[in-house]
Amino acid sequence: MYNRPAVGFFLCCLILSAAAHAQPENGLWSFNGYGTLGAAHSSERRADYIPNLFNSEGPGRSYCWDPLLDSRAAVQMSVKPSDKLHGVVQVVVEKRFDGKFKPRVEWANLQYTLSPAFSVRAGRIALGTYMASDYRKVGYSLPWLRPPVEVYQLLPITNSDGVDFIYQRDLGNSIYSVTAHYGSNKMEEFVGLLEATNIWGFMTNLERGPLTLHASYASAKLTYGPRFQDMWNGFSAFGPTGVAVARRYDATGKWSPFVAAGIGYDPGDWFVMAEWGKGDVGSDFDNRSGWYISGGYRIGAVRPYLTFARAAGGHRSVTGLNAADFPAALAPVVSSLNSGLLEMQQSYAARQQTVSLGASWNVLPSVIAKLQIDRIKTRKESIGTFNNMAPGYRPRGADVVSLTIDFVF
Amino acid sequence: MTGKIEQTVGLLLRHVLLVMLLVAFLVAVFAQSAFAADARTGASNEALNDDIVVIVSSLNTVKALTRVRVEDIFLGRMQQFPNGQRAVPIDQAEGSAVRGRFNKGVLGHTSVQVRIHWSRILFTGRGRPPRSVASNEDMLQAVAADVHAIGYIERRFVNDSVAVVFE
Known part of the structure; x- marks a missing residue:
């Protein structure tokens, strides 16, 4: 039930992509898919490099060459019964947080076009928080091997179960659009189960030939899993001072605002792109932010690119309980609660910078191979996007080499 | 175990x-x-080959389009003509020389870049790439028959059933 379907699915997708040439959209139904086969290696063998909050392991301490960090496969069915109605379902198979490969519905929605300017969607819909966030899993569509973690990890939610309204306006030589959305999401990430019971926000986009401007705002009301709740209960058991600590850090039920802006210029043979994002969980963990700038130049079928990214925010320390205020017998409990809180603070904001040098190569019209080398440095006492450290070890950075083959059909 | x-x-x-x-x-x-x-x-x-022209049905009231508008329609940014009428782009066959030259000459992108562009729209459920026809003759027929259609052919295939809107 665990691995065989996944291997089968990968193989099926590969065979289908090889067999099915580009299929023009002539009919009512269309069937498409995408996938990535990859392998990543990290020079740091005492910690895992985890550039994705939905993974629990990565290259480094757990694996010398990790083929499951970037590998995934997806199929999509869409139906267009009329010019006004469009339905789509996409199912993705990738390694999940629990190490299993249970397929997940990435989106499933119905879009109704009210007029050329207005359309509405309902169901599980893509959230376009960043310029590339709604296709961040489609390796073939991305200019990089994977999106810059310093920015894209700040808000890892890719979809929302709800509705959105899209307004599009033609300004003569440019096109302007605004999307407003409302919904909810549930996901499992490094810090446990995270439930966003309410997500609302809007995205705005301006396209003028090769120039794209993008800005978005989103706010979510978050509910954290049992691991967090146990911790707050633990603190609260220490009386008023403990309750105060829990109150200061517990973000449950508070609004977490997030804002992002980006600019891209892509005349065809080269591109530059820059994005910035900043978020907050409404507690004393402080805010976190990140930005990147990236550029590439096409030489025949090969396109080398260079990216610089940096993430900041969060505190270096936490204000937990003072062990001296309590009986000596409780000291171990206090110390474990405090270190748990520090760990949360550290994984909340990853201060680090990455310089990525990569190249993508159009092997075939529907196949792109990519090679990327990342030089990652953690900053200001942060563990960055590393985890699963060897006991007592603090990673300072790593060089990561990754290879992928992306395909679509 | x-x-x-x-x-x-x-x-x-x-x-x-x-x-x-x-x-x-x-x-x-x-x-x-x-x-x-x-x-x-x-x-x-x-x-x-001779050059490529963008055509609409002769029944269409649109008489000329700018390059930006042709680009917007063929890249799925815009679903209508400037007069507000629905626009349905039609492509030539994938891998054909005509399509490659249209992509490069009019859209300013290689065929793979156009494909990447459409994969972004397709896999986020926002739309589908244009349908395609097998030849210049098929394109002529498909465009002539549909007032909403917009396509491109080599100039020597143009006749009265279609109007050239961009060249």
């Missing part, structure tokens, strides 16, 4: 995936040489 099996299968899966990646790269290298050879032939044909 089950844990042990899962571990073994997990290990196997990792190796299978790594081997698949290696094989895929080898296949890719061979496939690429054939693809590159194809692309070169396509390029040499280019000089022999």
